[in-house]
Amino acid sequence: MREGNRSNTLLNHVMDNSQDLICTIDSEGRFIQVSQACSQILGYSRQELEGKHSKNFIHPEFRAKTLEASHAISAGNAERSFENCYLNKNGQQVPIRWSVVWSEEDKCFLCIGKDLCASKAALTETHKREEFERILAMHGVDMVALLDEEGNYLHVVGPVIQNLGYEPDQLIGKNVFPLIHPEDAGRAQATLAQVKTSNEPLKLADFRFKTSDGQWCWVETTVSNQLENPAIQAIFVSSQNITQRKRDELNLEESEQRFRSLFENNPDLMVYQNEAGYILDANAAFLAFMNKKKEEVTGKLIFDFLPPDIAPIFRQNLQETFSGKKVNFQVNANFLEQGSKVLQVIKVPLIANNKVIAVHVVIKDITAASLAQRTVENQAKKLNTIFESITEAFFTLDKNWNFTYINQEFYKVLFKAGENFTGRNIWDVFPEEVNKIFYQQYHQAANTGKAVHFEAYLTKLEKWLEVKAFPSEEGLSVYFSDITEQVNNKKELEKLSLVARKTTNSVIITDAEGLTEWVNEGFTNLTGYTLSEMAGKKPGEILQGPETNSETVKRVSKKLKEQIPFSDEIINYKKSGEKFWFYKEITPVFNKAGDLSKFIAIQKDITERKKVEQELKKLSFVASKTINGVFITNAQGQTEWINEGFTRITGYTLDDVSGKRPTTLLEGPETDPAELERIRTKFQEGVAFNSQIIIHHKSGEPLWVSMDFSPVHNEQGIITQYIAIFKNITFRKEAEANLQRMAKDLYARNRDMQQFTYIISHNFRSPVANALGLISMLESVSKDSANFDQALTYLKNSIVRLDEILKDINSILSIRDKIHVLEKESIKLVDVIEQTIYDFQATLDYCQGEVSLHIEEELQVQANRAYMYSIFNNLLSNAIKYRSPERPLQITIQAHTNAAGTKTISFSDNGLGFDMKKAKDNVFKLYKRFHATKEGKGIGLFLVKMHIEAMGGQIQVNSQVNSGTSFTIILK
Numbered sequence: 024m025r026e027g028n029r030s031n032t033l034l035n036h037v038m039d040n041s042q043d044l045i046c047t048i049d050s051e052g053r054f055i056q057v058s059q060a061c062s063q064i065l066g067y068s069r070q071e072l073e074g075k076h077s078k079n080f081i082h083p084e085f086r087a088k089t090l091e092a093s094h095a096i097s098a099g100n101a102e103r104s105f106e107n108c109y110l111n112k113n114g115q116q117v118p119i120r121w122s123v124v125w126s127e128e129d130k131c132f133l134c135i136g137k138d139l140c141a142s143k144a145a146l147t148e149t150h151k152r153e154e155f156e157r158i159l160a161m162h163g164v165d166m167v168a169l170l171d172e173e174g175n176y177l178h179v180v181g182p183v184i185q186n187l188g189y190e191p192d193q194l195i196g197k198n199v200f201p202l203i204h205p206e207d208a209g210r211a212q213a214t215l216a217q218v219k220t221s222n223e224p225l226k227l228a229d230f231r232f233k234t235s236d237g238q239w240c241w242v243e244t245t246v247s248n249q250l251e252n253p254a255i256q257a258i259f260v261s262s263q264n265i266t267q268r269k270r271d272e273l274n275l276e277e278s279e280q281r282f283r284s285l286f287e288n289n290p291d292l293m294v295y296q297n298e299a300g301y302i303l304d305a306n307a308a309f310l311a312f313m314n315k316k317k318e319e320v321t322g323k324l325i326f327d328f329l330p331p332d333i334a335p336i337f338r339q340n341l342q343e344t345f346s347g348k349k350v351n352f353q354v355n356a357n358f359l360e361q362g363s364k365v366l367q368v369i370k371v372p373l374i375a376n377n378k379v380i381a382v383h384v385v386i387k388d389i390t391a392a393s394l395a396q397r398t399v400e401n402q403a404k405k406l407n408t409i410f411e412s413i414t415e416a417f418f419t420l421d422k423n424w425n426f427t428y429i430n431q432e433f434y435k436v437l438f439k440a441g442e443n444f445t446g447r448n449i450w451d452v453f454p455e456e457v458n459k460i461f462y463q464q465y466h467q468a469a470n471t472g473k474a475v476h477f478e479a480y481l482t483k484l485e486k487w488l489e490v491k492a493f494p495s496e497e498g499l500s501v502y503f504s505d506i507t508e509q510v511n512n513k514k515e516l517e518k519l520s521l522v523a524r525k526t527t528n529s530v531i532i533t534d535a536e537g538l539t540e541w542v543n544e545g546f547t548n549l550t551g552y553t554l555s556e557m558a559g560k561k562p563g564e565i566l567q568g569p570e571t572n573s574e575t576v577k578r579v580s581k582k583l584k585e586q587i588p589f590s591d592e593i594i595n596y597k598k599s600g601e602k603f604w605f606y607k608e609i610t611p612v613f614n615k616a617g618d619l620s621k622f623i624a625i626q627k628d629i630t631e632r633k634k635v636e637q638e639l640k641k642l643s644f645v646a647s648k649t650i651n652g653v654f655i656t657n658a659q660g661q662t663e664w665i666n667e668g669f670t671r672i673t674g675y676t677l678d679d680v681s682g683k684r685p686t687t688l689l690e691g692p693e694t695d696p697a698e699l700e701r702i703r704t705k706f707q708e709g710v711a712f713n714s715q716i717i718i719h720h721k722s723g724e725p726l727w728v729s730m731d732f733s734p735v736h737n738e739q740g741i742i743t744q745y746i747a748i749f750k751n752i753t754f755r756k757e758a759e760a761n762l763q764r765m766a767k768d769l770y771a772r773n774r775d776m777q778q779f780t781y782i783i784s785h786n787f788r789s790p791v792a793n794a795l796g797l798i799s800m801l802e803s804v805s806k807d808s809a810n811f812d813q814a815l816t817y818l819k820n821s822i823v824r825l826d827e828i829l830k831d832i833n834s835i836l837s838i839r840d841k842i843h844v845l846e847k848e849s850i851k852l853v854d855v856i857e858q859t860i861y862d863f864q865a866t867l868d869y870c871q872g873e874v875s876l877h878i879e880e881e882l883q884v885q886a887n888r889a890y891m892y893s894i895f896n897n898l899l900s901n902a903i904k905y906r907s908p909e910r911p912l913q914i915t916i917q918a919h920t921n922a923a924g925t926k927t928i929s930f931s932d933n934g935l936g937f938d939m940k941k942a943k944d945n946v947f948k949l950y951k952r953f954h955a956t957k958e959g960k961g962i963g964l965f966l967v968k969m970h971i972e973a974m975g976g977q978i979q980v981n982s983q984v985n986s987g988t989s990f991t992i993i994l995k
Contacts, residue, residue, distance in 0.1 A: 044136035066112030082108040097125040169257035188235025204231035240266040292386035344370040365393040421498040529626040551598030568596035674721030691719030727756035859895040872912030890970040897963040902932040931989035
C-alpha cells in the first residue's frame with residue numbers, strides 16, 4: 024500500500040514539474056489526464072483540456088497524420104514516436120515530438136510531448152552563427168563589425184576593440200562616422216555608399232580611427248555588402264589596426280636591431296619572405312620546429328616545408344600581404360613529425376620608401392588553446408541552448424546576489440529595450456525591493472536550501488510576477504512569468520461581481536441560446552422571480568404579457584441575432600401580474616475563439632419615467648399649440664425649451680436661446696432695470712410671480728409682455744426648472760398710454776377751459792361794462808358837447824380792447840384745433856432763427872443788443888415753420904422788451920442733438936429776469952405778467968408753450984432777477 028502511494032506521489036510530482044507535456048488519451052482521442060506543462064506549452068489549463076477531444080487542438084494539416092500514427096501504435100507498430108503541430112490558446116503553431124505507448128489493459132495512450140519551438144529556434148540561431156563565422160573566415164582580421172545601411176554598429180568582435188579602449192557594448196548602436204577622422208570621413212562615406220551597390224568587397228585603406236581616450240590610430244578596412252544574405256543582413260566590415268605599421272615605416276631603421284633581437288628570440292615561428300615566397304630569414308623557433316638548419320631553409324620556398332593542402336592558403340595570403348595588407352588567419356595542418364596542429368598565422372608587410380620589400384610571417388602553435396576554446400564554446404552553446412529553451416523568464420544569481428545568467432525572456436518580460444544586467448547585483452538593479460517580499464523570499468530559499476514559489480508585485484515596473492526560486496551550491500535559479508493581466512482580470516471580475524450583486528438595477532446573464540444562467544438580487548426585487556424560477560428559461564417567455572409590444576419583441580430578437588450591443592424599452596410583467604416598463608442594455612460576450620458565449624442584460628424600472636413622459640407629451644402638445652409664449656429654464660435660469668408662441672412673439676428660435684438666459688437676449692434700451700432686478704430676486708427666492716416688462720423683439724422692436732413664472736420642484740423639494748408663460752400686452756399698454764394721454768389732455772383742456780372761462784368772465788366784463796355805460800351816457804349827452812366826443816373816444820377804446828381779446832382767443836383756439844393735425848416738415852433750424860433775427864435787427868441795433876448763434880449749419884428739426892418762427896419771434900421780443908438798462912443786451916442761442924436724435928435748443932439773455940419763487944407755475948399761463956413797469960399783454964409765453972407742445976416738444980425756464988432768463992426747448 025505504501026509502495027502504491029509512493030508511486031502515485033512520484034507520478035503526481037512528475038506530472039506537476041515535468042517540462043514536457045505528459046498526458047493520457049483514451050481510444051477515442053479524448054484527454055484523460057494532462058500534466059501541468061500544458062499551460063506553458065499550449066496556454067491551456069488542465070481543466071480546459073481534460074475531457075476534450077485532442078483533435079480540436081491539433082493543427083488541421085496534422086490531424087490525418089496523427090490519427091494514422093495512433094492507429095499504427097495501437098496496432099503494435101514498433102515506431103512509437105512522431106511529430107505533429109498543435110495550436111496554442113493564442114492560435115500560434117507549436118511543433119511537438121511525441122513518444123507514445125498504447126496500454127491494452129487501460130485502453131489508452133500514454134504520451135510524452137516535447138516542445139520543438141526552442142529546438143527549431145536554436146537551429147535557426149546556429150545557422151546564423153555558422154553563416155557569420157563563414158563570412159568572418161573569409162574576411163575577418165583584427166576587428167569585425169556589422170553595420171546597418173546608415174553606418175550604425177550592430178555587432179563588434181575582435182582584439183583590436185580592447186586595444187582601442189572600447190568594450191563591444193560601447194559601440195553597439197553608435198554611428199561609425201563620428202569615430203573616423205574628419206579628413207578621412209568623406210572617403211569612408213563614399214566607400215559605404217559604393218559597397219551598397221556592389222557585390223564585391225571594397226577596401227578602405229589607411230584611415231584614422233578615434234580611440235576611447237580621444238587619440239587617433241591608423242586602420243584599414245574591408246567592407247562587404249551582406250545585406251541580401253539572410254543570415255547576416257548587414258554591411259560586413261573587417262578592420263585592421265595598422266597604427267603600428269605606420270610607426271614602423273617611420274622608425275624602421277631605428278628599430279631594426281631591436282626587432283632582430285625579438286625575431287631571433289621569439290618563441291613563435293618567424294620568417295621573412297620576399298614577393299616570390301622565398302625565405303629570406305628564419306628564427307630559431309622555426310628551424311627547431313622544422314628540424315632544419317638556417318642554410319637549409321634560406322633561399323627556399325616556405326611552401327616546401329608545409330603540408331600540400333595548406334600551401335595554397337599561404338601563397339594566396341602572401342600575395343595579399345604584398346598588396347600592403349596585414350593578414351591574419353588560422354589553418355589546420357598535419358605534419359609528418361609533429362602531427363596535427365592548429366596554426367595562427369600573421370603576415371605583416373615590411374614597407375620602406377612606400378614599397379613592400381618583404382613580409383614578416385609569425386606562426387603560432389595554438390593547438391592546445393584552440394582545443395580548449397572549442398570545448399568551452401561547445402559547452403557554452405549547449406548551456407545557452409538549454410537556458411534559452413526555457414519558456415519562462417529565467418536568471419541565475421551567485422552567492423553574492425550578482426546576475427550570472429539572464430535569458431532573453433527575462434528582457435521580454437521586464438525590459439523591452441533593457442541593458443545587460445549580467446554581473447550586476449540584483450539589489451542594485453532593484454533597490455526598492457530590499458527587505459520586501461522578493462528580498463525575503465530569495466533569502467529564505469538561500470538560507471533554508473528549499474525552493475520557494477510566490478506571487479508578488481514588482482514596484483519598479485508595476486507588474487505582478489509569479490516566481491519560482493531554486494537554491495543550489497552556486498546560488499539561485501529563478502523562473503518567473505508576468506501574471507499582471509491575470510491579476511488585474513481577477514480584481515476586475517471581483518469588482519464587477521460585487522457591482523452585479525449589490526446594484527439595485529436588474530442584472531441577468533443568459534447563454535448563447537438566450538437561456539437564463541444567473542440573475543442578481545436586483546432582478547428578483549424588481550420582478551419577484553428568483554434564480555431557480557428563471558434558470559434554463561428564456562426571460563421573455565416569463566416576463567412578457569398581453570400589452571408587450573410585438574414589434575419591440577421582434578426588434579429585440581433581431582438585435583440578439585446580430586450579436587451586437589443594444590438597448591431598448593419594453594413592457595414586462597412582474598410575478599404578481601403588475602405591468603411595468605423595462606429599460607434594458609444587452610451586451611453579447613464572446614470567447615477567445617470569437618464565438619458567442621453569453622448575453623449580459625442590465626435592466627431598470629422606468630415605469631414612472633414613462634408616466635411622466637406621457638404627461639409631458641400632453642403638456643408639450645398644449646404648450647406647443649398655445650398662442651402665448653412658453654419657455655422652460657433650468658434652475659440656473661438657462662433656457663432648455665421654448666414653444667412656437669415664444670418664437671412668434673420674440674422672433675427667437677430654440678437654437679438662438681438654448682443654454683442662454685432669456686432676459687439677456689430680450690432686454691434692451693427701454694427695459695426697466697428695476698423690474699429686471701425684481702425678476703432676479705424672485706428667481707433666487709424660488710417663488711411664483713408675475714412681471715410686466717418691456718422686452719425687445721429680435722429685430723429690436725420694444726414689446727410689452729406679461730410673464731407668469733412658476734418654479735418646478737423635484738421629490739426632494741429642490742428647484743430643478745422654471746416655466747414661464749407670457750403674452751404680448753403691447754396693444755393693451757398702448758391703449759392704457761393713450762387713455763392716460765387722453766386723460767391728461769382732457770385735464771389740460773378742462774384746466775384751460777376754466778382759465779378761458781375766467782379770462783372771458785374777467786377780461787370781457789370790464790370793456791363790455793364800460794361800453795354799456797358809455798352807450799347810456801351817449802344817449803343822454805348832446806352830440807355837440809365835449810362830453811359826447813370824450814365818451815365816444817372811450818367807447819371806441821373799449822370796442823378795440825374787446826377786438827384784441829377776441830383775436831387772442833381765436834389764436835389760442837386755432838393752435839389747439841391743429842394739435843393733432845399739424846403738418847410738420849424737416850427745416851433747417853438756422854434758417855428760421857436767422858430770419859427772426861433779421862426782422863428784429865433794427866431794434867437790436869437801436870438798443871445795442873447782440874445775438875450769439877451756436878448751431879450747426881445742417882442741423883434740422885421736424886417742426887412747423889410758422890410755429891418755429893412765432894416761438895423765436897416771441898422770445899426775441901420779450902428779451903428786447905425786458906432788457907436791463909444797466910448793460911447791453913446779450914442773447915445766446917445754442918442747439919445740439921443727442922444719441923437718440925432729440926434736439927435741445929437753449930435761448931438765454933442777460934435781461935431783467937424775474938423771481939421764479941413768485942412766478943411759480945404761472946410763467947406760461949395766459950395774461951400773466953411779471954414786470955409792471957413794462958407794457959405787455961402776457962400772451963407771448965403762453966403762445967410759445969402752446970406752439971412747442973403742439974409739435975410734441977417741451978419747454979423749461981430758469982430765471983434770476985437782474986441776471987437774465989434761460990429757456991430750454993426739447994423737440995423729438
